[in-house]
Amino acid sequence: MFSSFMLNSWIVATIVAATAGLVGFFVVIRGASFAAHALPLSAFPGAAAAALLGVNEIAGLVGFAALGVLGINGFSRRGRPEVATALTLVLLLGVGTLLLSQSRDDAQLVYGLLFGQVLGVSRAEIVPIAALSAAASLATLMLLRPLLLSAVSPELAQARGVAPGRIDIAFLVIMALAETIALPVVGALLVFSLMVGPASAARNLTDRPWLGLALSVGLSVVTAWLAIALAYQTNWPIGFFVGGLGALAYAVGRAVRGAKS
Amino acid sequence: MDGNATLPALAVERLSVALSGRTILDHVGFSLAPGSFCGLIGANGSGKTTLLRSILGLVTPSGGTIRCAGGKPGQAIGYVPQKIQFDPFMPLRARDVVGLGLDGHRFGIPLPNAARRARVAAMLAAVDAERFADQRVGDLSGGQQQRVMIAHALIRAPKLLLLDEPLANLDLRSIAEVVGLLHRLTEKQGITVLLSAHDMNPLLPVMDQIVYLAHGRAVSGTVADVVRGGVLSQLYGYHIDVIRVHGRVLVVAAGGVEAQDGSLLCDPVHVAPIP
Numbered sequence: 339m340f341s342s343f344m345l346n347s348w349i350v351a352t353i354v355a356a357t358a359g360l361v362g363f364f365v366v367i368r369g370a371s372f373a374a375h376a377l378p379l380s381a382f383p384g385a386a387a388a389a390l391l392g393v394n395e396i397a398g399l400v401g402f403a404a405l406g407v408l409g410i411n412g413f414s415r416r417g418r419p420e421v422a423t424a425l426t427l428v429l430l431l432g433v434g435t436l437l438l439s440q441s442r443d444d445a446q447l448v449y450g451l452l453f454g455q456v457l458g459v460s461r462a463e464i465v466p467i468a469a470l471s472a473a474a475s476l477a478t479l480m481l482l483r484p485l486l487l488s489a490v491s492p493e494l495a496q497a498r499g500v501a502p503g504r505i506d507i508a509f510l511v512i513m514a515l516a517e518t519i520a521l522p523v524v525g526a527l528l529v530f531s532l533m534v535g536p537a538s539a540a541r542n543l544t545d546r547p548w549l550g551l552a553l554s555v556g557l558s559v560v561t562a563w564l565a566i567a568l569a570y571q572t573n574w575p576i577g578f579f580v581g582g583l584g585a586l587a588y589a590v591g592r593a594v595r596g597a598k599s
Numbered sequence: 600m601d602g603n604a605t606l607p608a609l610a611v612e613r614l615s616v617a618l619s620g621r622t623i624l625d626h627v628g629f630s631l632a633p634g635s636f637c638g639l640i641g642a643n644g645s646g647k648t649t650l651l652r653s654i655l656g657l658v659t660p661s662g663g664t665i666r667c668a669g670g671k672p673g674q675a676i677g678y679v680p681q682k683i684q685f686d687p688f689m690p691l692r693a694r695d696v697v698g699l700g701l702d703g704h705r706f707g708i709p710l711p712n713a714a715r716r717a718r719v720a721a722m723l724a725a726v727d728a729e730r731f732a733d734q735r736v737g738d739l740s741g742g743q744q745q746r747v748m749i750a751h752a753l754i755r756a757p758k759l760l761l762l763d764e765p766l767a768n769l770d771l772r773s774i775a776e777v778v779g780l781l782h783r784l785t786e787k788q789g790i791t792v793l794l795s796a797h798d799m800n801p802l803l804p805v806m807d808q809i810v811y812l813a814h815g816r817a818v819s820g821t822v823a824d825v826v827r828g829g830v831l832s833q834l835y836g837y838h839i840d841v842i843r844v845h846g847r848v849l850v851v852a853a854g855g856v857e858a859q860d861g862s863l864l865c866d867p868v869h870v871a872p873i874p
């Protein structure tokens with residue numbers, strides 16, 4: 339389980355989980371869970387598009403995630419954000435189904451993208467994942483206070499000279515980045531649970547925002563490690579363990595908060 | 600009112616604002632002396648929020664000028680928006696909300712800082728919020744949250760404090776506490792307060808000045824000058840009676856008002872029952 343073959347998996351999972359925990363904290367407190375759920379599903383056909391075009395998989399995912407961001411943001415101007423998100427999801431998923439049906443070895447590809455494939459990551463794959471993770475994390479760390487303030491109230495942020503619309507777009511981009519890199523590892527269906535599970539637990543464990551953020555990162559990394567170990571032992575898909583552990587963490591968090599009050 | 604030599608803390612002249620092609624404010628003018636307590640009174644939809652947002656520079660006027668002593672709005676004006684709903688699921692203490700008032704707009708990682716901590720603590724003490732400073736703000740009562748918001752707005756030591764309906768949804772006791780707190784701020788620290796409300800009664804004991812909004816226009820002056828049947832009738836454009844009873848003021852539209860003016864008749868403030 340700690341062989342050199344697996345070493346890359348551990349490294350990638352740690353990077354991806356730390357980023358997911360950091361970004362996921364703001365997904366949860368900003369109430370952006372639906373977009374966090376929709377973005378990876380919109381992005382995963384990008385891998386099929388990349389396969390058809392013969393380009394890098396991550397590039398395809400990033401391209402489709404960018405379309406998702408543009409869609410959600412563009413449609414939001416004229417309506418409610420959740421409607422914009424749903425519309426974008428439906429459009430991209432439609433295109434994606436078509437693309438996937440065109441690719442030759444689609445069953446294997448779709449399975450990997452939906453449920454994740456952490457075991458057997460190559461060294462070459464680490465570099466782009468690490469670079470994109472660093473970009474998403476750095477952007478989040480720069481924006482910590484404006485992200486928190488505009489989550490408390492867009493009106494308050496505006497009065498402080500922070501344009502809530504710009505923060506929303508910036509966060510959408512950050513979220514898309516973080517999810518895109520997590521997608522091949524955890525799977526499109528369960529990226530969301532790595533983002534939301536540990537963060538939801540963390541917000542129940544403390545009343546301090548920055549401690550909550552740190553707990554979210556910590557829980558997310560532990561979740562990913564446990565999930566890899568269990569997936570390795572059982573040969574079950576890693577996504578199953580990520581989802582299950584996320585739900586478990588959430589339940590524990592609720593119980594702790596319930597016990598406190 | 601003191602010194603005629605001192606500049607007003609806020610001077611609004613012939614301010615007009617149109618939103619989506621509709622005129623919301625129409626040549627509104629008034630000025631506030633430094634350290635005064637002013638009530639901005641008007642029914643729902645009369646433009647109170649729009650006026651406050653214009654002063655903050657969040658709404659672009661179609662005409663007129665707004666001058667505020669002490670420079671840029673972000674620095675010199677504290678603002679408590681209408682109806683902030685704190686999420687009880689957000690890990691955020693009252694103390695953190697006050698801290699965000701100081702540096703919530705800043706980029707980068709917030710590092711522990713003793714001076715900042717002391718300033719937040721002093722502000723919490725000033726609004727008498729130390730008891731619940733470490734509780735989750737979403738779990739606090741409405742009156743406690745208002746105090747936290749006032750501390751958030753005051754921590755950058757603005758000269759002018761704008762509050763949008765801070766008394767809505769508070770019980771009588773909390774109202775008296777918040778009004779008393781704001782009054783002390785005007786007296787002790789010379790902060791100018793402009794507070795919007797649809798009911799002027801809780802403010803009567805402390806108000807130096809009133810700005811009364813209706814149909815996009817405003818009259819201002821002392822309560823005794825403005826809250827009179829003749830003045831308000833002219834503002835509304837139909838007959839208004841002002842009744843003073845048991846120390847309360849009731850503004851009542853006379854019978855025979857046309858259906859289009861139902862908004863006035865139906866507004867509970869204007870037909871407020873005597874408690």
Ligand SMILES: Nc1ncnc2c1ncn2[C@@H]1O[C@H](COP(=O)(O)OP(=O)(O)OP(=O)(O)O)[C@@H](O)[C@H]1O
Pocket residue numbers: 618619621623641642643644645646647648649650681797
């Ligand atoms: N963005 C907007 N576009 C068009 N009309 C607007 C907009 N915002 C507000 N209005 C209109 O401007 C008028 C004044 O609104 P405003 O919110 O300033 O009133 P208010 O006095 O604060 O009311 P309330 O007591 O309900 O808070 C209302 O008729 C409202 O419908």
Ligand SMILES: [Mg+2]
Pocket residue numbers: 647648649681763
């Ligand atoms: Mg209003």
